[in-house]
Amino acid sequence: MSRMSGFLVFLVALLLVGVAASAKFDELFQPSWALDHFTHEGDLLKLKLDNYSGAGFASKSKYMFGRVSIQLKLVEGDSAGTVTAFYMSSEGSNHNEFDFEFLGNTTGEPYSVQTNLYVNGVGNREQRLNLWFDPAKDFHSYSIFWNQRQVVFLVDETPIRVHTNLEHKGIPFPKDQAMGVYSSIWNADDWATQGGRVKTDWSHAPFVATYKDFEINACECPGTAATADNAKKCSSSEDKKYWWDEPTLSELNVHQSHQLKWVKANHMVYDYCSDTARFPAIPAECLHHRHYRPRH
Numbered sequence: 695m696s697r698m699s700g701f702l703v704f705l706v707a708l709l710l711v712g713v714a715a716s717a718k719f720d721e722l723f724q725p726s727w728a729l730d731h732f733t734h735e736g737d738l739l740k741l742k743l744d745n746y747s748g749a750g751f752a753s754k755s756k757y758m759f760g761r762v763s764i765q766l767k768l769v770e771g772d773s774a775g776t777v778t779a780f781y782m783s784s785e786g787s788n789h790n791e792f793d794f795e796f797l798g799n800t801t802g803e804p805y806s807v808q809t810n811l812y813v814n815g816v817g818n819r820e821q822r823l824n825l826w827f828d829p830a831k832d833f834h835s836y837s838i839f840w841n842q843r844q845v846v847f848l849v850d851e852t853p854i855r856v857h858t859n860l861e862h863k864g865i866p867f868p869k870d871q872a873m874g875v876y877s878s879i880w881n882a883d884d885w886a887t888q889g890g891r892v893k894t895d896w897s898h899a900p901f902v903a904t905y906k907d908f909e910i911n912a913c914e915c916p917g918t919a920a921t922a923d924n925a926k927k928c929s930s931s932e933d934k935k936y937w938w939d940e941p942t943l944s945e946l947n948v949h950q951s952h953q954l955k956w957v958k959a960n961h962m963v964y965d966y967c968s969d970t971a972r973f974p975a976i977p978a979e980c981l982h983h984r985h986y987r988p989r990h
């Protein structure tokens with residue numbers, strides 16, 4: 695085979711992987727509550743919140759490492775009081791969790807995206823940003839990339855948050871629990887919008903979040919296997935290499951680092967790392983995430 699045709703085969707293989715990874719809702723997920731608040735319209739899935747109920751779905755399988763992604767168009771118009779979430783979570787009191795929470799707002803005011811990360815049952819790592827586009831106007835992709843080195847939250851492929859493995863500094867990193875993938879919409883007008891001052895206006899119900907293009911490209915864990923077996927199965931070894939363990943994916947590339955810097959400088963409105971009223975002693979991982987170097 696010539697070098698060129700080899701390259702074409704490689705390209706086609708890449709495309710096939712890309713297509714195969716984008717599955718229909720039913721192949722990967724199932725409703726977890728309020729089935730009557732789900733509607734399917736062609737390739738679109740709609741979840742509805744009204745004064746009776748919200749709705750939510752969960753992946754059929756649990757996963758370790760890889761990437762999950764959805765295309766989401768948030769509640770249009772007045773979405774104050776509503777929260778739409780997309781997240782991964784393990785089970786139990788020492789669970790790990792990676793969260794996207796979209797906090798609605800009154801008409802014309804910006805949605806906020808809150809991210810959070812739980813490690814061994816402990817969260818309190820909120821960051822918030824106002825996006826550079828209106829997420830209720832069009833579909834945008836929201837993704838979580840996870841390997842043994844980092845957890846990265848991405849919006850349209852732009853990294854908005856990185857949680858780096860700092861185990862060598864004695865800081866625990868979530869890498870030993872299989873996680874499900876979830877999404878839901880619910881009423882949270884006690885806290886979501888402008889600190890809970892703006893309540894849900896039910897005269898504007900139903901509030902509808904629309905989904906398409908569900909992708910999970912990750913290591914699937916059998917429900918019954920013990921935790922240690924999952925971790926072993928989902929780690930690269932001599933005889934199997936997972937794409938997410940490529941050395942180039944052990945940290946952001948230069949372009950992504952610049953994108954993240956831009957997001958932090960221009961769109962971040964809250965960072966637990968800078969909240970000295972809440973955390974008089976700065977959380978340990980914040981020091982390292984900022985590339986803090988103590989002076990001698």
Ligand SMILES: *[C@@H]1O[C@H](CO)[C@@H](O)[C@H](O)[C@H]1NC(C)=O
Nearest residue numbers: 744745746747896897898899
């Ligand atoms: C929900 O809203 C509808 C329409 O505004 C109203 O008729 C109904 O009584 C409400 N139900 C509840 C449980 O509040």
Ligand SMILES: *[C@@H]1O[C@H](CO)[C@@H](O)[C@H](O)[C@H]1NC(C)=O
Nearest residue numbers: 797799803804806886887888
């Ligand atoms: C809603 O809009 C207000 C006013 O622009 C803004 O301060 C706030 O961050 C926005 N987001 C939420 C979730 O309240």
